[in-house]
Amino acid sequence: MSKPEEEPNTSKSAAFAAQICNHLTSVFTTPTATPPPLTILVDEICAASRRGGKIFVYGVGREGLMLKALCMRLFHLGLSAHCVFDMTTPPIASPDLLIASAGPGGFATVDAICGVARGGGARVVVLTAQPESGSSVKYASVVAHIPAQTMADDRIGGSGSRYSGRALLPMGSVYEGAMFVLFEMVVYELGEVLGRSPEEIRARHTNLE
Numbered sequence: 001m002s003k004p005e006e007e008p009n010t011s012k013s014a015a016f017a018a019q020i021c022n023h024l025t026s027v028f029t030t031p032t033a034t035p036p037p038l039t040i041l042v043d044e045i046c047a048a049s050r051r052g053g054k055i056f057v058y059g060v061g062r063e064g065l066m067l068k069a070l071c072m073r074l075f076h077l078g079l080s081a082h083c084v085f086d087m088t089t090p091p092i093a094s095p096d097l098l099i100a101s102a103g104p105g106g107f108a109t110v111d112a113i114c115g116v117a118r119g120g121g122a123r124v125v126v127l128t129a130q131p132e133s134g135s136s137v138k139y140a141s142v143v144a145h146i147p148a149q150t151m152a153d154d155r156i157g158g159s160g161s162r163y164s165g166r167a168l169l170p171m172g173s174v175y176e177g178a179m180f181v182l183f184e185m186v187v188y189e190l191g192e193v194l195g196r197s198p199e200e201i202r203a204r205h206t207n208l209e
Contacts, residue, residue: 019168020177027178030147037127037144037182042189044097044125044142049079049194053095056122058084058113062172063101063127066179070099073187076204077196084113094121101127103175104152105134114139129153129175146182148175 034040048055055074057067067083074081082089084098092098098117102110105128114124118139126140129150137143150172169177191201 016168023169023174024177024181027146027148027174028181032145032147034131034143034145037146038185038189040125040142040144041099041182041186042193044099044123045074045079045186045190046193048095048097048123051095053097053122054080054082054090054092056082056084056089056092056096056098056117057100058098058110059101059127060107060109062176063103063179066176066183067099067101069180070183070186073183074190076201077187077190077194078200078204092117092120092122096120096122098122098124099127100124100136101179102134102136103127103129103146103148103150103172105130106136110136111139127179146175146178148178150175 028036045055055071057071058064059067071081071083096117098114100110100114100117110126114126114136117124118141123141124139125142125144126134126136127144127146128134128136129146129148130152131137131143131145149169154167154171190196191198
């Protein structure tokens with residue numbers, strides 16, 4: 001049984017967690033003009049696997065960290081998965097797939113890498129919260145719209161708006177948190193579609209820890 005003095009902190013943590021989870025849930029209930037990002041990613045990754053392609057991922061900052069986590073699980077699923085800029089990353093070619101993220105719409109590095117991938121004949125999935133105005137989408141074979149707040153719109157409305165004050169999920173945290181949730185769903189769906197058992201996935205986890 002918890003000590004009485006611990007209850008207020010526990011309640012506060014639970015309240016914060018509920019707010020964050022509810023906020024992230026709302027991202028996936030927002031209608032989009034394109035197919036859901038879950039459908040796009042599962043379809044594109046499965047198609048790349050069927051044609052013997054490799055999967056590459058790239059993003060900047062915290063977006064990049066979420067994609068690295070996805071890359072790890074794709075490897076556990078038995079796919080040839082690589083993080084751009086790793087020393088062991090192979091060249092990209094026509095059977096391959098690049099999954100890149102540009103939450104606010106575009107970054108110079110994301111644009112450049114997507115351009116190289118398209119020039120090499122690979123398919124490119126661009127994850128973004130700004131599918132209409134982002135500079136990265138022009139390089140995309142397909143755009144996966146994640147309708148979440150990023151640094152492109154975290155200050156819209158000014159003083160007195162719902163964005164004013166100190167947000168529980170500031171800057172791009174909503175988008176980045178949604179990426180984590182999305183990728184967990186993608187891994188689950190891929191496990192079903194590719195027929196990977198939990199034991200098989202677990203067996204690919206490193207033992208050099």
